[in-house]
Amino acid sequence: xxxxxxxxxxxxxxxxxxxxxxxxxxxxxxxxxxxxxxxxxxxxxxxxxxxxxxxxxxxxxxxxxxxxxxxxxxxxxxxxxxxxxxxxxxxxxxxxxxxxxxxxxxxxxxxxxxxxxxxxxxxxxxxxxxxxxxxxxxxxxxxxxxxxxxxxxxxxxxxxxxxxxxxxxxxxxxxxxxxxxxxxxxxxxxxxxxxxxxxxxxxxxxxxxxxxxxxxxxxxxxxxxxxxxxxxxxxxxxxxxxxxxxxxxxxxxxxxxxxxxxxxxxxxxxxxxxxxxxxxxxxxxxxxxxxxxxxxxxxxxxxxxxxxxxxxxxxxxxxxxxxxxxxxxxxxxxxxxxxxxxxxxxxxxxxxxxxxxxxxxxxxxxxxxxxxxxxxxxxxxxxxxxxxxxxxxxxxxxxxxxxxxx
Amino acid sequence: xxxxxxxxxxxxxxxxxxxxxxxxxxxxxxxxxxxxxxxxxxxxxxxxxxxxxxxxxxxxxxxxxxxxxxxxxxxxxxxxxxxxxxxxxxxxxxxxxxxxxxxxxxxxxxxxxxxxxxxxxxxxxxxxxxxxxxxxxxxxxxxxxxxxxxxxxxxxxxxxxxxxxxxx
Numbered sequence: 001x002x003x004x005x006x007x008x009x010x011x012x013x014x015x016x017x018x019x020x021x022x023x024x025x026x027x028x029x030x031x032x033x034x035x036x037x038x039x040x041x042x043x044x045x046x047x048x049x050x051x052x053x054x055x056x057x058x059x060x061x062x063x064x065x066x067x068x069x070x071x072x073x074x075x076x077x078x079x080x081x082x083x084x085x086x087x088x089x090x091x092x093x094x095x096x097x098x099x100x101x102x103x104x105x106x107x108x109x110x111x112x113x114x115x116x117x118x119x120x121x122x123x124x125x126x127x128x129x130x131x132x133x134x135x136x137x138x139x140x141x142x143x144x145x146x147x148x149x150x151x152x153x154x155x156x157x158x159x160x161x162x163x164x165x166x167x168x169x170x171x172x173x174x175x176x177x178x179x180x181x182x183x184x185x186x187x188x189x190x191x192x193x194x195x196x197x198x199x200x201x202x203x204x205x206x207x208x209x210x211x212x213x214x215x216x217x218x219x220x221x222x223x224x225x226x227x228x229x230x231x232x233x234x235x236x237x238x239x240x241x242x243x244x245x246x247x248x249x250x251x252x253x254x255x256x257x258x259x260x261x262x263x264x265x266x267x268x269x270x271x272x273x274x275x276x277x278x279x280x281x282x283x284x285x286x287x288x289x290x291x292x293x294x295x296x297x298x299x300x301x302x303x304x305x306x307x308x309x310x311x312x313x314x315x316x317x318x319x320x321x322x323x324x325x326x327x328x329x330x331x332x333x334x335x336x337x338x339x340x341x342x343x344x345x346x347x348x349x350x351x352x353x354x355x356x357x358x359x360x361x362x363x364x365x366x367x368x369x370x371x372x373x374x375x376x377x378x379x380x381x382x383x384x385x386x387x388x389x390x391x392x393x394x395x396x397x398x399x400x401x402x403x404x405x406x
Numbered sequence: 407x408x409x410x411x412x413x414x415x416x417x418x419x420x421x422x423x424x425x426x427x428x429x430x431x432x433x434x435x436x437x438x439x440x441x442x443x444x445x446x447x448x449x450x451x452x453x454x455x456x457x458x459x460x461x462x463x464x465x466x467x468x469x470x471x472x473x474x475x476x477x478x479x480x481x482x483x484x485x486x487x488x489x490x491x492x493x494x495x496x497x498x499x500x501x502x503x504x505x506x507x508x509x510x511x512x513x514x515x516x517x518x519x520x521x522x523x524x525x526x527x528x529x530x531x532x533x534x535x536x537x538x539x540x541x542x543x544x545x546x547x548x549x550x551x552x553x554x555x556x557x558x559x560x561x562x563x564x565x566x567x568x569x570x571x572x573x574x
Contacts, residue, residue, distance in 0.1 A: 014505050038533075041485060141484075209543075
């Protein structure tokens with residue numbers, strides 16, 4: 001028993017301490033050294049940070065060079081796959097392009113209005129420049145999903161900088177060196193993205209599933225029914241980790257495990273170049289502010305003017321039509337007025353004729369009665385009751401058939 | 407069979423091949439990820455380090471293995487020193503096995519290797535989870551462990567041929 005224990009101790013001692021002629025350090029020394037580095041690397045002393053940064057710079061560059069043959073094989077394999085699906089993808093892309101073109105116009109308007117409103121909210125304006133960065137290392141660990149890009153603090157990249165593939169979100173920077181940075185991909189288990197899901201405007205957190213998809217977590221149970229397949233998830237901007245309104249992916253409810261998954265728009269295994277968004281908070285000086293605002297507003301105004309000019313053209317066309325119709329109606333009215341005047345004249349003439357005819361009838365009646373009753377109404381002697389011929393009284397006496405008074 | 411002039415440059419490169427392969431694998435993270443096979447990964451450095459430490463290969467410098475661990479941590483994004491510690495532990499266990507073994511047996515080595523990588527992966531998982539607050543999927547660790555164990559037997563055949571070629 002004691003012998004076997006001695007053998008064990010000798011074997012252990014030998015394993016830890018004995019070093020062959022070719023070995024410079026014993027394993028025990030290196031184990032302690034490893035633990036020392038682990039502990040030391042957690043302190044944020046400047047010397048340690050600089051050393052770590054230098055090691056990383058060297059390793060990333062070396063890794064990029066060493067990876068060239070494997071990357072060549074990888075890209076050849078992927079190219080072969082791409083060629084087989086080339087036609088199918090072409091058709092899909094074309095359809096998508098048509099749809100995007102139509103959506104682009106409305107997006108432009110919304111964007112310019114959004115910028116204008118943002119500049120109104122506070123006196124600061126975010127100037128964001130997207131800089132192109134090359135992915136120099138994309139070796140996925142089985143447990144962690146991250147990439148290394150060739151832009152670092154030299155290009156004003158900071159921890160938290162958003163990284164895009166075209167306009168789709170890829171991840172955020174978690175480690176910055178002078179000329180390169182590490183980007184934590186959205187698929188990583190440590191990645192949490194606050195999102196809004198349309199339709200329904202459901203707020204949720206998407207967590208990477210460590211593989212190729214994201215999983216929706218931290219959502220109210222009663223809101224789960226509001227989520228539909230193929231719904232669009234975009235960043236909500238909650239927590240200011242990611243900017244709002246960046247497309248993330250589409251909902252996938254076909255999973256057998258009943259988890260709500262997200263298919264990311266971007267394929268993170270195919271990233272060659274990405275965009276890093278450099279945000280700078282620029283206070284707007286009074287004079288500059290005016291210019292900037294004028295610029296912003298001029299852009300917006302331009303779009304609005306275009307819209308208004310379109311409306312104006314339509315109005316002018318309809319106005320011309322109305323004017324033409326109006327003129328036609330005026331002409332018709334004038335003609336009708338003329339006809340009315342003619343008819344009036346005719347009417348007056350007819351009336352005159354009738355009046356004349358009535359006068360003639362009265363005269364005729366007077367002459368007839370005059371022949372009968374003139375003796376009764378004429379004054380022949382000095383004390384007679386008659387009237388002088390031609391006077392109105394005489395005429396009235398004749399019309400009353402010789403009666404001199406009522 | 408390959409025959410070398412012992413002073414030729416090619417021979418010098420050839421005898422350093424295990425270390426070169428180790429550095430290429432840690433720089434490159436050679437794990438056939440681009441094949442996009444779900445739940446497939448294996449740890450080539452573990453296999454290589456265990457085999458050559460077990461065989462006490464003269465050119466397999468532990469310090470270089472330690473440096474390779476640092477490189478791996480930097481490339482993968484793990485806390486600096488963790489892979490070095492894992493590699494050193496593999497070396498210690500392999501040396502211990504070598505010291506207590508009188509007649510080497512591939513199958514026994516194979517299962518001993520499974521025990522070691524399981525232990526080291528458990529240590530890694532615990533350290534990352536408890537001390538560094540990493541969110542990790544234990545399934546991926548188990549799968550990685552399993553495939554590393556499976557591939558050991560395949561790679562050991564190649565490594566045996568390599569050592570034999572040097573002996574010849």
